[in-house]
Amino acid sequence: MAVLQKLKTMRKGLMPLLIVLGAIALFAILKMTKPAQPPVQVQQKVWPVTAMTVQAETLAPVISLYGTVESNALVTAAAPVAGVVASLPVKEGQAFQKGDPLVALAQADIELPYQIAKADVADTEAELRIQGLLYEANRKRLDKEKRVLKIKQDDVKRNGQLIKKDLVSKSTLDASKEAMVRQEYTVVGAQLAVEENKAKVAQLEARLEKAKANLAQAEINRERGNVIAPYDGRIAKVSVAEGDRVAANAAMVTFYGLDSLELRAKIPGFQLDKVYDAIEDGVTLAAELKLNGHAYKLPLKRLAGEATPSGLDAFFAVPATAKTARPGDLWQVNLYGQPVPNVMAVPYSALYGADRVYIVVDGQLKSVTIQNVGEVMVDGQVWAMVRGDLPDGAQVATTHLPNAVNGLKVSVVE
Structure with missing residues (x-):
């Protein structure tokens, strides 16, 4: 019994060991019989990019500019005299044609000063004629008084000779001398009257010239009181209303001609050399404007007389076909310069820095x-x-890759 009991005890102790050994044997069999895995191969990634074929050609450089539309002939019609605005058929922003009435003062306000100036001319001319007659009369009187003086002088001389011969008395000689002196004073008075007439004539002639100038000014004011359009244009501003009483020189309407519009845009300083070179070579520069679905050419008219550190103002002609143009409009235009030979055009996405691009050679970047x-x-x-x-x-390559380097594999896609 003791032996049997001992065998049972040993049997219980061997069971766990046999289980562990069986598991190890089973793991070894499974490991030896598993299928073989192929080796992992590391492949470089291929980056999809877009690309374009380039060809050397002659291209015109373009400068993008922003400018403001201005008028070089903005006219303000002022009242020539104080008066009432009788007619004002135009409104602000309204277009007009040559010969159209724009504004008019009351006829009485511009006609009355003209009539006064005209009457002043007539009055001065009449006074001048009267003074001319007086001058002529005094001149004749002077001539006669001088002849009388000559007679008196001869009488004194004759009596002086006669008294030496005791043919006349001394009192007779004294009387002749007294008459000669009185005549000399008469001649002086006549001479003074002639000189006075001369001065008055000169004064009246100057006054007549002034009166004629006032008449001419009054006639000009009469014409300016009715403002008629001198050319086709547009009303920029209306400063009065019909029925207003305005003072002399008060602004009434401001207008400009449609052909006076131009675009003022600043060319950056670093671009000026190209513009100067083109002008010196006789190249006609023009800017292109895209406005309301239409394209317009704006020829370069002139450059400003003074430059600033930021650049130089340029003035471009606004075509008459751009009927919507108004002073103050802000436009973006492209100024085309002198064509440059042997260059290529690429999008900015192809540039890396300021001096590098990548080309695709055999599926790699270079x-x-x-x-x-x-x-x-x-x-x-x-x-x-x-x-x-x-x-x-x-x-x-036109796709901008942040990791672009020489030898990077790429695939060109549409």
């Missing part, structure tokens, strides 16, 4: 150094105009 020489307009978009070691027909 860095190429370029020079950015300006901007060019392509299908309504601004692209960079470059030159460098880009061969004709090269494929320039």
Whole structure:
């Protein structure tokens, strides 16, 4: 019994050990019989990019400018005299044609000063004629008084000779001398009257010239009191109303000619050399305007007389076909410069920094150094105009990759 009991005890102790050994054997069999896994191969990622084929050509650089429409002939019609506004057939912003009435003062207010000035001329002319007659009469009187004086002088001389011969008395000689002196005073008075007439004539002639000038001014004011359009244009501002009493020189209406409009835009300082070179070479520069679905050409008229540190103002002609143009409009235009040969146009997404692009060669990127020489307009978009070691027909990557390096594998997609 003791032996049997001992065998049972040993049997209970061996069971866990047999289970562990069986599990180890089963794990070893499974490990030896599992299928073999192929080795993992690490492959470089291929980046999809867009690309374009470039070709050297002659392109016109473009400068994007912002400017304001102005009028170089903004006219303000002022009242020539104080008066009442009798007629005002136009409104602010209204277009007019040459010969149309714009504003008129009351006829009495502009006619009365004209009639007064005209009467003043007539009155001065009459006084001048009277003074001329007086001058002529006094001149004749002076001539006669001088002849009488000559007689008196001869009488004194004769009596002086006779008294030496005791043919006349001394009292006779004294009487003749007294008569001669009185005649001399008479001649002086006549001479003074002639000189006075001369001065009055000169005074009246000056007054007549002044009266005629006032008459001419009154006639001009009479014409300016009725403002007639001198050309086709548009009303910019109306400062009075019909029935208003206005003072002399008070502004009534402001207008401008449709052909006086121009665009004032500032050309940046770093772009001025290109503009100067084109002008010196005789190239006619023009800006392109896109407005309300229409394209317009704005020729460069002139450059400003003074420059600023930020650039120089340029003035462009506004075509008459741009009928919606108004002073104060803000426009964006593209100024086309002198064509540049042997350059290529690429989008800005193709540029890395200021002097590098990548071309696709055998499915890999290759860095190429370029020079950015300006901007060019392509299908309504601004692209960079470059030159460098880009061969004709090269494929320039236009997708901007942050990790772009030489040798990076890429795949060109549409």
